[in-house]
Amino acid sequence: MMKNLIPDNPPFKLINILYKKEFILFMVFLSIIIINSNISPYFLDLYNLIDSTFLFSEKAIIALSMTFVIIARQIDLSVASIIAVSSCVLGYTTSVGFDTYLVISFTLLSGILCGAFNGLIITRFAIPSIIVTIGTMSLFRGLAYSFLEDQYYNKFPKFVVSLGSDYLFGYIPYAFLTFIIMSLIFAFILHRTIIGKRIYSIGNNPDSAQYTGIDVDRYTFILFTLNGLFSAVAAIFLSGRLSSVRPNIAFGWELEIITMVVLGGVYIYGGSGSILGVVISIFILGMLSFGLGLLNVPGVGIIIFTGLLLILSIGFPSFVKYFRSKNE
Amino acid sequence: MKLELKKISKFFPGIKALQKVDFKLKDNSIHALLGENGAGKSTLVKILCGVYQPDEGKIFLNNIEHNITNPLESLSLGISAIHQESVMFDELSVTENIFIGNHITKPNNLVDWQQMERKTKELLGNLEADIRPNEKIKDLSIAQRHIVQISRSLIHDADIVIMDEPTASLSQKEIDELYSIIRNLKKQNKSIIFISHKLDEIMEVCDEFTVLRDGEFINTDLITNTNKDKLVTYMVGREIDQIFPKKQVKIEQEIFNVKNLYKKTQFKNINFNLRKKEILGFYGLVGSGRTEIMKTIFGINKYDEGEVFFKGKKLKIRKPNDAIQNGIVYLSEERQNLGMTGLMSVKDNINMAVMDKNSDYLIINQLKEIRNAEELQDKLNIKVSYWSQLAQSLSGGNQQKTVIAKWLSTKPEILILDEPTKGIDVKSKSAVHEFMGELVDTGMSIIMISSELTEILGMCDRVVVMYKGLVKNILDVSNTTSEEIVKLASGE
Numbered sequence: 001m002m003k004n005l006i007p008d009n010p011p012f013k014l015i016n017i018l019y020k021k022e023f024i025l026f027m028v029f030l031s032i033i034i035i036n037s038n039i040s041p042y043f044l045d046l047y048n049l050i051d052s053t054f055l056f057s058e059k060a061i062i063a064l065s066m067t068f069v070i071i072a073r074q075i076d077l078s079v080a081s082i083i084a085v086s087s088c089v090l091g092y093t094t095s096v097g098f099d100t101y102l103v104i105s106f107t108l109l110s111g112i113l114c115g116a117f118n119g120l121i122i123t124r125f126a127i128p129s130i131i132v133t134i135g136t137m138s139l140f141r142g143l144a145y146s147f148l149e150d151q152y153y154n155k156f157p158k159f160v161v162s163l164g165s166d167y168l169f170g171y172i173p174y175a176f177l178t179f180i181i182m183s184l185i186f187a188f189i190l191h192r193t194i195i196g197k198r199i200y201s202i203g204n205n206p207d208s209a210q211y212t213g214i215d216v217d218r219y220t221f222i223l224f225t226l227n228g229l230f231s232a233v234a235a236i237f238l239s240g241r242l243s244s245v246r247p248n249i250a251f252g253w254e255l256e257i258i259t260m261v262v263l264g265g266v267y268i269y270g271g272s273g274s275i276l277g278v279v280i281s282i283f284i285l286g287m288l289s290f291g292l293g294l295l296n297v298p299g300v301g302i303i304i305f306t307g308l309l310l311i312l313s314i315g316f317p318s319f320v321k322y323f324r325s326k327n328e
Numbered sequence: 329m330k331l332e333l334k335k336i337s338k339f340f341p342g343i344k345a346l347q348k349v350d351f352k353l354k355d356n357s358i359h360a361l362l363g364e365n366g367a368g369k370s371t372l373v374k375i376l377c378g379v380y381q382p383d384e385g386k387i388f389l390n391n392i393e394h395n396i397t398n399p400l401e402s403l404s405l406g407i408s409a410i411h412q413e414s415v416m417f418d419e420l421s422v423t424e425n426i427f428i429g430n431h432i433t434k435p436n437n438l439v440d441w442q443q444m445e446r447k448t449k450e451l452l453g454n455l456e457a458d459i460r461p462n463e464k465i466k467d468l469s470i471a472q473r474h475i476v477q478i479s480r481s482l483i484h485d486a487d488i489v490i491m492d493e494p495t496a497s498l499s500q501k502e503i504d505e506l507y508s509i510i511r512n513l514k515k516q517n518k519s520i521i522f523i524s525h526k527l528d529e530i531m532e533v534c535d536e537f538t539v540l541r542d543g544e545f546i547n548t549d550l551i552t553n554t555n556k557d558k559l560v561t562y563m564v565g566r567e568i569d570q571i572f573p574k575k576q577v578k579i580e581q582e583i584f585n586v587k588n589l590y591k592k593t594q595f596k597n598i599n600f601n602l603r604k605k606e607i608l609g610f611y612g613l614v615g616s617g618r619t620e621i622m623k624t625i626f627g628i629n630k631y632d633e634g635e636v637f638f639k640g641k642k643l644k645i646r647k648p649n650d651a652i653q654n655g656i657v658y659l660s661e662e663r664q665n666l667g668m669t670g671l672m673s674v675k676d677n678i679n680m681a682v683m684d685k686n687s688d689y690l691i692i693n694q695l696k697e698i699r700n701a702e703e704l705q706d707k708l709n710i711k712v713s714y715w716s717q718l719a720q721s722l723s724g725g726n727q728q729k730t731v732i733a734k735w736l737s738t739k740p741e742i743l744i745l746d747e748p749t750k751g752i753d754v755k756s757k758s759a760v761h762e763f764m765g766e767l768v769d770t771g772m773s774i775i776m777i778s779s780e781l782t783e784i785l786g787m788c789d790r791v792v793v794m795y796k797g798l799v800k801n802i803l804d805v806s807n808t809t810s811e812e813i814v815k816l817a818s819g820e
Contacts, residue, residue: 006705007714008698193690194683201680205669211628211660212680212734213649271671 021265024316025280028309032284036291043291050171052290054241056260057175058234059253060282063260064179064186065230067278069129069223070261071190073203073270074122076224077133079231080253081140082114086235087245088144090160091153100157108232114140115228119221129224137254144247153245164240175237179282187275199223203270260285263310284309329391330355330519331376331488336385338371345371348385349545351538353488358510358520360530360551363540364563364755369523372540373490376521377409378402408481409490410474418466423448425465426480451479455509471502478509489513490521495529499613499779500814507533525754527556528782541565564754574787575765580604583773584656584742586625589634594620595797598634602742602775605768609784609805610777612794612817618777619661620797622744626658627651638742652681655741659731661750661777663724667731670720674712675701677719677730682737704733708763725756732763743767744775749783761787781810793817 017023036043043049062079069076089110093103118136122129163174190196202209202216210216239245264281266273288309289302331353338346346368353359363369374380375387378396387394389405396402416425423444432440432447448461457475465473474494481489491510495503510520510533524530530537531551538548539562546562582603589598595617602608610618624631627645636643638654645651651658660666668677678701679686686696698715705712708729712722719730728748735743745764749757764774764787778784784791785805793800793816800816 006702006712009716010714192692194687194692195690197676197683197692201669201672201676204671205665207666208669211626211648211658211666213647213652215647215649 019317019320021317022274022277022280024313025263025265025277025284028313029280029284029287032287032291036287036294040291040294042294048294049290050167050173050176052286053173053176053179055289056282056286057173057179058238058241058250059257059260060179060279060286061175061182061234061237062227062230062253063257063264063278063282064182064275065223065227066257066261067186067264067266067273067275068190068199069227070258070266070268071203071270071273072199072220072223073206074129074220074223075133075258075268076118076129076227077254077258078114078118078136078140079227079257080250081137081144082111082228082231083235083238083250083253084144084247085114085140086111086232087239087249088147088153088247090156090235090239091245092147094156094160095153100159103157103160104236107236108229111228111230111232111235112225113228115225115231116221118228119224122224123217123221129220141247144249148245148247153239154243156239156243160236160240161243162240164237164242175241178233178237183275183279187279190275200271203272205271259306259310263313265314329353329388330357332388332391333372333375334386334388336372336375336382336387338368338375338380339383344543346375346382346540346543349540349543350548351545352548353519353521354536355519356514356517357536358514358522358534360534360537361521361523361540362530362537362559362563367540367563368543369540370492371543373409373492373521373523376402376407376488376490403484403486406485406487407490408484408486408488409492410477410481410494411492416465416473416476419464421462421464422452422459422468422476423461425476426451426483428480430483447483448479451482455479455512457505457509469502471498471506474498474506475509478513486518488519488521490523492523493525494522495524495526499615500818501613503529525752526780527559530559531556539563560754574761575769577605577765577769579606579789583639585637587635587637589621589624589631589636591620591624591629591631594624595794598799600792600799600802602773604773605771606790607764607768607774607776607788609788609791610775610794611779611781611784611791611813616794616817617797618794619746622658622746622775622777625651626656626744628658652738652740655739656744657681657735657738657740657742658744659735659746659748661747663728663731668719668727668734671718673716674710674719674722674730675715678704678733678737680734700737701733704736707736708733725752725759728752728756728760740772742773742775744777746777747779748776749778749780781813784813785810 066076066079086107090103090107093106098106114136118129118133121127121132167173168177190199198209198214198219201212202214202219206216238250242249260282261273261278262268263285264273264278266278285306288305292302292305329352331351333349333351335348335350336346337344337348349368349372351372361369361372371380375382376396378399378401381397387396394405396405417428420428423441426448427444432444434440445461452459452461452475455475455478457472459468459472459475465476468476478489494506498506510522513520522530522534534551536548536550537554537559539546539559541563580603582601584602586598586600590596598621600608612618620629623629625636625645627648627650630646636645638656643654645654664670669680675697679697682700686693686700701715704710710729710733711726719727722730749760752760764776768774776788788805790802791805791808791813792802793813795817803813
């Protein structure tokens, strides 16, 4: 007897690709490149382009782990404050003369501890992550302020400085390289392993996931810890690049990072999104601010553009639906 | 004649939801509207409520023709519907819910709380309901919410009250109270359209019935002129000799044993055992601790004292995964919230509990996933067009099958089913029952929680009767009567 085979996917239709978030984002990215290169002759200069990655690589690294957090129906607003704490730890351990590998270890450990603290409070006491991380956002930042007061660190191990400001083979900044490698690893974990599938299922329906034997609390805890770790990684690159740590370092980054993730098509209530989308969105935001910077558009202009872009690209499918139903 | 529908038709793209349906509702009558899922009952109700407009046909209220074009119009004509899932404001009080959109105001336009509260008290008193006017809706039981909805329809001077499966989640005691309220309404010269899947209660409370099948009118008559078998035949369109085709299997040795299970404020002294190939029923009122015990055994909640043995070995279950690894799975009655993940694919849902087995070093093995999904789709006959189809786009019956497929993937030895046939139509119900018979035949054991006595008596080998967190007795089904079970369950 012939078995009635069920296909994996519905019949292929070109129109469905046009509606994909990643496709829309890619089109936005292309148009930004085209517009920018027409307006400014310096835009397509290879060295300029490469250097422009310094503007976003540190945030982009955190955006990757933040993608996991948001897909799992959580949010972490404390990442920028964790950068401040970890940068202080980096500066302090250097100033008391620790070896480079110890300095790095302590810095990473501080990020892990901050993230784990978030995760512990959220899972043990079942408090919404938005509340907990608003709290720790102030708490961690406050710790950095009270530790440093009006002082600053400007001495870091040579290795850290070189990580933050040097290039591999003279071309590729280390922070950018780290981001690219990590995004490949994160894409693999999210889309090809059962860890990723579990994160999606937790984000879609946490109760159902728990009833299916998935340890939701453990996943949540690990994701926040991971986010802390990546904040510390970003702190190392950032401190190395700036060669100076004040307690207000990376101020306001948490929203910029969440914007990267949400613009990338990750649903803010969890359950859907892709690493590819987030990576394209990071490039869009990077190229946008680089291009506007070349045109001497002030920071305010960049913020306005970013806001418009976010609403337009995320809202695109809804706009199409709205105008279609109006025409009927 | 209070209400008369003449040759009502309603078409949706590709579907004839109703075709020339006639419906007559007399004064002072409780009228059962019967049919399987998809027979057109909901469409008919929505037309009466003004949510849909009929494509053909006429509606007469007290012999005057009316066009009901929107819900407000329906309400002002005295038609009020009490929906299955209550449409109320959880955070507001009983009074506020009853008077919502209809506030009583003082001459100076301020809200007259005192008078509204007094009226609420009076209404609830007439219904002999023990509810305080200032209680929040979220603190009420489902039965009490129904009563608030009924009060709300009385405020609107409803002449016709439509009740869509009002007893679906109620305990026997609450059901009896609701019946007396319904009879009370009838005395106040109101007519009731009563939708239910439970034939026993239709025989008990209703005066007349109308049966729909596939959007067509089948029959209408007085209840006294019919019986349950005839009703089933009208609904299904064929004779069903037995609603519960229980397969006879030989029960083997004990495999599961619960000793002195105790959880503070929920249940105590819980002792029962389960034998291989047995179907063990759990009967009791809602809140008697049935579901709580199963959730504890499955590792959702922790127990304070007691022991659980599986094949003679003591089990330590701290989380659901421990139970699943030992071959014990629990299918919750809340299919949508706790069973499936609606926005993930059917394939992912079927494989959700066996991701470990379908992967190599954490990396998903697509071939194994498809193979598992195909095997279960074939076994359960899940109607799916393609594997990436989202689970929520399936029909209710197929969703339930998908959840069952998820659990069968784990090759369980003990299957705990919590109200597995709640809210599904007669045909799907008997399919579920038939399938349970097949499962025990292959060596599985089943614990089934059910609020339906006929289901317990028809399917189970033994039944555990619970009352207020205690096991009252464990009865051999072949050796007991429904009266005995009901008595035990109500604490006598």
